[in-house]
Amino acid sequence: MSIAAPTADTRWRCTLCGNLTRFDVTRSARVVEYLHFDLSGESKVEETEVLSETIERVRCRWCNAVDQVELVPRPGAEEDVTEDGQKA
Numbered sequence: 841m842s843i844a845a846p847t848a849d850t851r852w853r854c855t856l857c858g859n860l861t862r863f864d865v866t867r868s869a870r871v872v873e874y875l876h877f878d879l880s881g882e883s884k885v886e887e888t889e890v891l892s893e894t895i896e897r898v899r900c901r902w903c904n905a906v907d908q909v910e911l912v913p914r915p916g917a918e919e920d921v922t923e924d925g926q927k928a
């Protein structure tokens with residue numbers, strides 16, 4: 841089962857305890873990073889381009905429920921957002 845990522849109009853909500861703010865997210869991503877090295881050899885990521893991303897697991901920090909999140913509208917977002925087919 842894959843979990844839908846939050847969008848500009850939606851966020852996660854734990855269906856068991858109602859947590860909206862704290863989750864441990866396990867995700868795999870394929871990224872291109874722009875590494876900038878300084879003269880001593882230390883590097884820093886200055887740009888990241890995400891080519892693909894999969895959310896594998898979301899665990900609620902409050903009640904430890906795994907993959908029990910649903911997408912709910914963010915405050916102020918339209919209730920009838922259907923762009924992603926998530927909410928009717």
Ligand SMILES: [Zn+2]
Binds near residue numbers: 900902903
């Ligand atoms: Zn929870």
